[in-house]
Amino acid sequence: MHISKNKNYLVIYYLITQSKLILLILKENMSNDEIENVVQQNCHLIQEYLIEVASKQFRAPVYNLQLTATQTKQRFGASGQLLISDIYYDTEYGENSTNIAFKYFNEEAGALVELKNSIELDFRFKSHPHFATPKLIFASTKDPVLLIYEGINAINYDEIEVTNKASHAGELLAAIHRGNPKPVNKDIYKGLARMIGKYIEATGLEKKISDGLGRSFNKMENAMSGCDPFSDFHQSNVMLSTQDDLINKVYIIDPEFMQKGRFDRLEDVGTFFAFQLLNEYKETKSIKNGLREVNEFLKAYQRLNLIQQGLTWKQMYPNGCPLSFFVAQWAIMDSLDKSMRLQKVITDPELLLQIKFADYILFTDPFKFPE
Ligand SMILES: Nc1ncnc2c1ncn2[C@@H]1O[C@H](COP(=O)(O)OP(=O)(O)O)[C@@H](O)[C@H]1O
Ligand SMILES: [Mg+2]
Structure with a gap:
């Protein structure tokens, strides 16, 4: 087994082999490749969403979808960090891409409150279709605390x-x-x-x-x-x-x-x-x-x-x-x-x-x- 001396790699390698979600260990000094690696390892969590999006894009039911590349921007906020990622894929109808937001929280409570409030907002916007919150695709409340949202084109x-x-x-x-x-x-x-x-x-x-x-x-x-x-x-x-x-x-x-x-x-x-x-x-x-x-x-x-x-x-x-x-x-x-x-x-x-x-x-x- 090859063990890199780079600490970030080590932790990521360990977590991948444990087939866990990864990102709590993301640090400010991670290289772009390392970040993309982490995003790609998390993409199985949104596979069904990607198929749904691709089916809409191609106006036909997609059955085969393979990830081809990701391009990610990292943002550090007050209560955690955010990865905004363009996800590129190939399907039986051709290639396309979509944008995804991975929001990592330092604490479970923050994510739960954000979830509850998003639901409350959607309720308040019922008669205002031009107001919206990003659609939630996946939520994990521990190891790591992570909400995955559709990336909005805004x-x-x-x-x-x-x-x-x-x-x-x-x-x-x-x-x-x-x-x-x-x-x-x-x-x-x-x-x-x-x-x-x-x-x-x-x-x-x-x-x-x-x-x-x-x-x-x-x-x-x-x-x-x-x-x-x-x-x-x-x-x-x-x-x-x-x-x-x-x-x-x-x-x-x-x-x-x-x-x-x-x-x-x-x-x-x-x-x-x-x-x-x-x-x-x-x-x-x-x-x-x-x-x-x-x-x-x-x-x-x-x-x-x-x-x-x-x-x-x-x-x-x-x-x-x-x-x-x-x-x-x-x-x-x-x-x-x-x-x-x-x-x-x-x-x-x-x-x-x-x-x-x-x-x-x-x-x-x-x-x-x-x-
Ligand atoms: N779902 C999303 N799609 C596209 N961009 C997003 C999305 N969520 C957040 N962003 C971008 O990331 C920035 C920070 O996200 P935000 O959820 O406000 O976290 P913070 O707690 O760091 O303020 C936003 O100002 C916006 O530019
Ligand atoms: Mg903000």
Whole structure:
């Protein structure tokens, strides 16, 4: 038996001989060949799915399908890692390929929650066929914890240039938030605002920002805006597919943090736009373009919310729009996260700029609800 000195190979070899799934041992420094090897060893798990896809592609029942090659991209995320793979195969009708996403989790709980939430989302999208989650092909809850999804032929919201994308994302969020609005549990945000004050003491902006957060926070008074939030509604979790330069399908992925409760629905909107607005502010000291996109998003959200719940933004928030609270809070919390991860002080120029951005947002309070 040949045993390679390369540690990665050793573990893979062992696991293959044990005919187990493999990938927990994937490391950042694995070569492309090693990664492809791992993907190919896992392809038997999706053989039936491949046959189904190929039968659709060739419009005839496929009985013989052989894997010919794979081409894989690796992405490292917060709760695990993802392999996005083009799988090439040969059949009695000729060659073709399809895309598959292998999502590996560090913990079983994360995968189970993501599964449960995907089912919940599919239920909410029943009357909206242009919203979807990727189809699940295979799930394993241990050794390794792995969900295999269809690879969707779509591009992340933040990476695609296409008109009306903010409208589609706004309607998508309204569909996700579907359900009778409840009063917001403001305690969640009160504690946060206090913690933020302490953290930014050294910047000299503490009083101004605390006052600004307070002003915005007060707009949640009497608001009927509580909902079950998506909670990780980043632009990279919304994917758009297009046909002839028009959006024809909107996907939401990665629902691991969706939860039940009485969170303010603008928190998801803040999460969605804060990073984009911060980047525009860094470059131009203004947020003109982003603001236009936010307005388009809020308008579309309202359009669907009116159909679903019969409520406008102004009816849900009689005291005005507290979106500044959530955008500012995101910028500050993100800088706090960076300062801990990178061991930097809050007065470090990059981190301080995020605090100044929060101050700018709270001071100018630029967000208005559409009519
Ligand atoms: N089913 C899929 N098909 C195609 N690309 C995907 C799929 N799932 C995820 N991706 C791509 O991988 C990225 C990260 O996946 P995601 O599930 O959001 O994991 P993370 O927890 O790392 O954010 C996404 O932003 C998207 O570009
Ligand atoms: Mg994600």
